[in-house]
Amino acid sequence: MSPAVDFAANESGPETDAATLDRVLAAAATAATALRSTSGAIRAEWLRAMAAAVDADRAELLDIAVAETRLPAAALDGEINRTVFQLEHLAERAESPTLLDVVVDEADPEYPVAPRPRLVRALQPVGPVLVFTASNFPFAFSVAGNDTASALAAGCPVVVKANPGHVRLSVRTAEVVAAALARAGAPDGTFAHLVGVKAGVAALRDPRVKACGFTGSVRGGRALFDIASSRPEPIPFYGELGSLNPVVVTPAAAAARAADIAAGFAASITGRGGQLCTKPGVLFAPTGSGIGAATAEAVQPAPPADLLTDRIADAFTAGTRRLAEIPGATVLAGVDTTRPTVVSLPASVLTGSDLELEECFGPAAVVVEYDDPADLSELLRRIGPSLTATVHAEPDDPVAAALADQLVVSAGRVIWNGWPTGVSVSRAMQHGGPYPATTSPGFSSIGADSVNRWLRPVTFQNWPDEMLPTSVREALAG
Amino acid sequence: MSPAVDFAANESGPETDAATLDRVLAAAATAATALRSTSGAIRAEWLRAMAAAVDADRAELLDIAVAETRLPAAALDGEINRTVFQLEHLAERAESPTLLDVVVDEADPEYPVAPRPRLVRALQPVGPVLVFTASNFPFAFSVAGNDTASALAAGCPVVVKANPGHVRLSVRTAEVVAAALARAGAPDGTFAHLVGVKAGVAALRDPRVKACGFTGSVRGGRALFDIASSRPEPIPFYGELGSLNPVVVTPAAAAARAADIAAGFAASITGRGGQLCTKPGVLFAPTGSGIGAATAEAVQPAPPADLLTDRIADAFTAGTRRLAEIPGATVLAGVDTTRPTVVSLPASVLTGSDLELEECFGPAAVVVEYDDPADLSELLRRIGPSLTATVHAEPDDPVAAALADQLVVSAGRVIWNGWPTGVSVSRAMQHGGPYPATTSPGFSSIGADSVNRWLRPVTFQNWPDEMLPTSVREALAG
Numbered sequence: 015m016s017p018a019v020d021f022a023a024n025e026s027g028p029e030t031d032a033a034t035l036d037r038v039l040a041a042a043a044t045a046a047t048a049l050r051s052t053s054g055a056i057r058a059e060w061l062r063a064m065a066a067a068v069d070a071d072r073a074e075l076l077d078i079a080v081a082e083t084r085l086p087a088a089a090l091d092g093e094i095n096r097t098v099f100q101l102e103h104l105a106e107r108a109e110s111p112t113l114l115d116v117v118v119d120e121a122d123p124e125y126p127v128a129p130r131p132r133l134v135r136a137l138q139p140v141g142p143v144l145v146f147t148a149s150n151f152p153f154a155f156s157v158a159g160n161d162t163a164s165a166l167a168a169g170c171p172v173v174v175k176a177n178p179g180h181v182r183l184s185v186r187t188a189e190v191v192a193a194a195l196a197r198a199g200a201p202d203g204t205f206a207h208l209v210g211v212k213a214g215v216a217a218l219r220d221p222r223v224k225a226c227g228f229t230g231s232v233r234g235g236r237a238l239f240d241i242a243s244s245r246p247e248p249i250p251f252y253g254e255l256g257s258l259n260p261v262v263v264t265p266a267a268a269a270a271r272a273a274d275i276a277a278g279f280a281a282s283i284t285g286r287g288g289q290l291c292t293k294p295g296v297l298f299a300p301t302g303s304g305i306g307a308a309t310a311e312a313v314q315p316a317p318p319a320d321l322l323t324d325r326i327a328d329a330f331t332a333g334t335r336r337l338a339e340i341p342g343a344t345v346l347a348g349v350d351t352t353r354p355t356v357v358s359l360p361a362s363v364l365t366g367s368d369l370e371l372e373e374c375f376g377p378a379a380v381v382v383e384y385d386d387p388a389d390l391s392e393l394l395r396r397i398g399p400s401l402t403a404t405v406h407a408e409p410d411d412p413v414a415a416a417l418a419d420q421l422v423v424s425a426g427r428v429i430w431n432g433w434p435t436g437v438s439v440s441r442a443m444q445h446g447g448p449y450p451a452t453t454s455p456g457f458s459s460i461g462a463d464s465v466n467r468w469l470r471p472v473t474f475q476n477w478p479d480e481m482l483p484t485s486v487r488e489a490l491a492g
Numbered sequence: 493m494s495p496a497v498d499f500a501a502n503e504s505g506p507e508t509d510a511a512t513l514d515r516v517l518a519a520a521a522t523a524a525t526a527l528r529s530t531s532g533a534i535r536a537e538w539l540r541a542m543a544a545a546v547d548a549d550r551a552e553l554l555d556i557a558v559a560e561t562r563l564p565a566a567a568l569d570g571e572i573n574r575t576v577f578q579l580e581h582l583a584e585r586a587e588s589p590t591l592l593d594v595v596v597d598e599a600d601p602e603y604p605v606a607p608r609p610r611l612v613r614a615l616q617p618v619g620p621v622l623v624f625t626a627s628n629f630p631f632a633f634s635v636a637g638n639d640t641a642s643a644l645a646a647g648c649p650v651v652v653k654a655n656p657g658h659v660r661l662s663v664r665t666a667e668v669v670a671a672a673l674a675r676a677g678a679p680d681g682t683f684a685h686l687v688g689v690k691a692g693v694a695a696l697r698d699p700r701v702k703a704c705g706f707t708g709s710v711r712g713g714r715a716l717f718d719i720a721s722s723r724p725e726p727i728p729f730y731g732e733l734g735s736l737n738p739v740v741v742t743p744a745a746a747a748a749r750a751a752d753i754a755a756g757f758a759a760s761i762t763g764r765g766g767q768l769c770t771k772p773g774v775l776f777a778p779t780g781s782g783i784g785a786a787t788a789e790a791v792q793p794a795p796p797a798d799l800l801t802d803r804i805a806d807a808f809t810a811g812t813r814r815l816a817e818i819p820g821a822t823v824l825a826g827v828d829t830t831r832p833t834v835v836s837l838p839a840s841v842l843t844g845s846d847l848e849l850e851e852c853f854g855p856a857a858v859v860v861e862y863d864d865p866a867d868l869s870e871l872l873r874r875i876g877p878s879l880t881a882t883v884h885a886e887p888d889d890p891v892a893a894a895l896a897d898q899l900v901v902s903a904g905r906v907i908w909n910g911w912p913t914g915v916s917v918s919r920a921m922q923h924g925g926p927y928p929a930t931t932s933p934g935f936s937s938i939g940a941d942s943v944n945r946w947l948r949p950v951t952f953q954n955w956p957d958e959m960l961p962t963s964v965r966e967a968l969a970g
Contacts, residue, residue: 037906047897094607099604119920120919126577126917127570131910133920138900140933224926243721247927250934409956418959419525422616427951430959432609439604442611444951448702449725453616455948456728463949468932471941473922478887481896481908 029210030221035217041203042171043222048201049169050139051298051484055469058109061163063103067194068094068158068187074189076151078183083152084320089286090153097153100439101163107462108167111492113137114469114485121476131476136486137469139169140250141224143216146238150289157187157207158472160439160460161227161252165412166204168468173206173215173223179323185209217244225340225468228253229459230290232373232450239453252446252467253453254291255372256402259434260295262390262421264413267406267431268303275406275464276308277297279379282433283309287319288377289326292402292434295373296380298361298393306358306381310346313354319377320352327352330376337380348378356381359391359455364396371397387413394420397415398450402427402434426451426458494740495511507688513695518856519681520620520649521700526679527647528617529962536587539641543579544573545672552639552864553631553668556661561630562798567764568631575631577883578917579641585940586645591615592947594967599954609954614887614964615947617647618728619702622695624716627657628767629798634658635665638938639705639730644682646686646946647963651701653692657801663687691851696720703946706731706793707769707872707937708853710928712797717931730945732769732923734851735878737912739775740868740899745884746910752776753884754786756855762832762910765797766855767804770880770912774858776839776871784859788824791832798830805830806855807839815858818847818890825961827855834859839867842874849875867889872898877926880905882913904929 030038049057061363068075068450072094079090091482107113111462114136117359121132143165148155151334155161157174176184188207195205208214217223226242226249235253242251264276274283282294299305321327334355338345342363349354355378363369364382373381394403394417403425421428437445437460445460452459457467474482477489508516527535546553550572557568562689585591592614599610621643626633633639635652643650654662666685673683694720695701704720704727706713713731720729737842740752778781799805812833816823818840826833833856841847842860849858862868867941872881872895881903885892899906904925915923915938923938930937935945950958957968 050897050900082524089878096605117920119916119918127574128914128916130916130918133916133918133919222543226728239726240722243726244718248717248721248931249927250932328541329717415959419528419961422528422950422961426949427953428955429953430955432954438597438608440597440608440611441597442613442951444613444949446949448948449727453726454728456944458949466934470926471904471922471924471936472900473920475905475907476910477906477908481893483897483900 030208030213031343038206039222045171045203046141054108058105061105063194063198065098093153104163104167116489135473138472143170144223144226145174146228147177164464165468168465170468175208225250232256258295259402261294261404263299264407265300266408280312282379283379301383310356318352333374400422401447401451406427502930503908508686508691516684517700523649523681524619532586537585539579539583541578541672541676578790582641582645612952621648622701622705623652625655630658642942643946646943648946653686703728710734710819713828735813736773737880739772739882742885743778744886758790761857762855779861789836796830877902879929882907
């Protein structure tokens with residue numbers, strides 16, 4: 015179902031043309047009707063077929079990914095495991111009788127205010143979903159990734175726009191996915207793949223697309239959010255954008271285990287070349303704790319990172335230079351290279367100016383040294399909302415207690431004595447947060463409940479049971 | 493907590509000034525912190541105190557409403573009952589252990605892909621909520637109405653902007669609500685009241701406001717949605733806008749009970765002067781069924797409706813004129829008056845042109861006569877999404893069966909052999925729908941789950957139980 019592409023003709027990746035896009039969206043709109051009447055158990059089979067197909071073609075996909083993305087083979091192989099697990103995790107969600115959150119209020123002639131008719135409320139799929147994929151997870155947040163899997167689990171056809179950083183892999187993965195879905199009996203139009211910004215934006219503006227998922231930068235995500243919101247019919251845009259992911263180290267924690275914290279921090283900022291949306295970009299440590307220097311020492315042996323694309327590498331080195339040029343900054347490691355970069359700042363630089371720290375995508379972090387824990391609240395406010403907020407503290411730590419509420423308000427996930435990288439695919443996982451972490455703080459883009467982005471409630475009033483959608487009848491029976 | 497107002501000075505309603513607005517929003521931001529740590533049981537007490545206060549001051553509030561809104565006293569009195577019940581319904585939701593939808597995934601070193609830390613996910617309040625109130629329900633969707641009640645139930649401070657159609661009533665209701673909340677121990681800033689468009693828009697642009705609820709017109713709602721979406725930090729905007737609420741009468745139903753259907757339709761379009769967001773604005777009947785003429789006959793004795801405001805009355809008569817001027821239209825009742833208006837159109841007028849029927853707020857409806865049930869699908873498509881879609885059909889009716897999926901796709905509530913007006917306040921009620929019915933199809937603005945608009949998930953990773961917010965600890969304890 016992916017458009018024909020000819021890499022020999024254009025190594026940078028050919029664009030899906032307008033006629034192909036129109037066919038793709040017409041097929042998705044038709045499939046939306048068919049998918050609404052499938053049971054979740056059937057869609058679970060499709061997702062498991064996708065998982066098996068990706069696993070079966072692992073060697074070939076891995077080769078393409080290694081050639082195209084510059085990520086290490088071991089990391090990519092682990093990511094395939096994660097992708098397969100995500101598909102299985104969402105298959106379980108698809109077949110769960112709780113997927114549609116069915117609520118029945120029986121008719122009640124004595125109900126307060128006015129007699130109540132019989133009401134059956136159930137979640138229903140929103141229709142065709144457009145997915146803009148991530149550069150940093152060419153499997154887990156790309157063509158066969160979580161947005162695709164969760165939309166299919168919900169019963170929505172999916173149109174995926176290839177990430178420009180791995181078009182070849184996207185095209186091949188799309189072929190694998192499309193073939194698996196076809197073999198499993200999914201209707202035509204259940205899944206399709208686009209190449210090119212122009213096609214992606216045209217799809218986003220198309221009235222047949224009813225919701226959009228995105229993982230990427232604040233700039234790109236905001237531009238697409240603005241398009242989605244300014245359509246004649248605005249649609250929900252679930253964008254996971256950018257994040258500084260602050261870490262607070264209390265004086266008690268620094269006194270008890272500065273070396274351990276520095277080691278953990280170094281590992282967390284350098285893992286996968288720092289190219290993670292949950293990478294901790296700023297750490298607040300007591301002045302004189304030595305955590306900045308120890309972190310720098312721990313990252314120094316690392317060679318220059320082979321970042322995902324030239325553009326990302328250029329943006330990274332420019333970003334490290336901007337950090338180094340902040341008045342008062344001390345370079346502890348890196349800068350002007352793709353080697354891991356650690357820059358320290360006294361807290362007064364943040365509190366005494368209108369400096370806005372920006373996410374520096376790659377292996378870089380800022381250590382902000384504070385003298386007075388009472389300043390931490392204002393420092394966190396200056397950082398703004400993130401996907402995650404972490405505190406390293408000791409038991410009954412008054413500094414942590416004073417900050418807890420603020421951490422909760424400013425993030426989708428709060429972490430105690432740990433690190434934000436390594437996001438578990440689990441029901442209780444929230445991967446989201448207030449803007450600019452996401453454009454939709456009420457939803458998660460990871461975990462079983464990521465399906466909720468693609469569902470909306472419908473109430474059936476006095477509706478005969480035999481007229482209910484198959485999926486609702488099954489949920490009522492089950 | 494409502495700003496000082498002087499009606500003698502300006503009968504059209506004085507505006508809240510900028511300094512007052514700033515104080516109001518600062519207090520709301522402070523209260524947000526306090527409210528996050530209240531238990532749902534405490535907030536349930538506040539809501540019950542509000543319900544009791546509105547009920548206790550019923551006579552005075554009713555007098556003001558009768559003088560200001562032109563709605564009949566009996567309708568307003570019934571609406572107070574509904575308002576009191578809504579507050580109690582949401583009090584129950586606030587104190588339910590399921591409010592925060594707490595999910596716990598215990599730590600699992602053997603978890604697939606990577607060891608899982610302990611994850612506790614819980615919904616948390618989003619922060620200060622701004623509410624733009626409705627003209628047509630001066631109690632139930634106004635100052636003490638469902639948006640206010642649901643936001644307080646969720647643990648969010650509320651700032652209400654008065655509807656220009658009933659400023660006096662809004663100011664007095666706000667005093668009653670504020671006093672009840674203060675007596676019940678709610679912190680300062682829990683509730684406040686604004687007057688004036690300028691103050692409302694300034695509040696919507698203010699970074700201290702984290703979400704907005706709105707009930708009103710497509711034009712007004714879209715303008716505010718655009719402001720909310722284009723803020724530096726966009727916020728969720730839950731707008732309930734406009735709706736044609738189509739009704740399909742199948743040939744079998746028309747043959748079996750045309751007179752009953754006409755009587756029900758007449759009652760549904762004239763109730764409360766037709767000023768309901770769920771008023772059925774268009775009914776599809778078989779040509780020659782006589783339903784249009786019978787509906788016209790049933791509404792003819794009604795006197796001119798005393799619509800809510802002069803502006804609404806002017807818009808209504810202009811709207812009826814536009815309906816009458818549609819080429820091919822036959823006026824069956826009304827037009828150019830606030831008397832109930834019924835206009836019939838042959839289906840070919842809709843299918844053969846680019847005519848877009850618009851909601852005509854007030855006691856008016858269009859009867860579209862079709863020759864071929866096979867045209868119904870295209871006719872419904874031309875109407876677009878609505879809050880509700882209704883079908884009158886007989887058992888095993890093939891025409892209804894063929895349309896069922898399309899009705900579900902185009903509405904938040906589908907109704908079998910009934911009428912969309914009279915929305916039950918109940919857990920299984922969905923009052924919402926795809927744009928332009930609302931700006932947020934995933935949510936309901938009526939019923940227990942309307943609280944979900946004001947909550948967002950947060951995951952606590954390895955977080956010590958004693959550090960969890962009070963509300964989450966209580967939910968875990970059961």
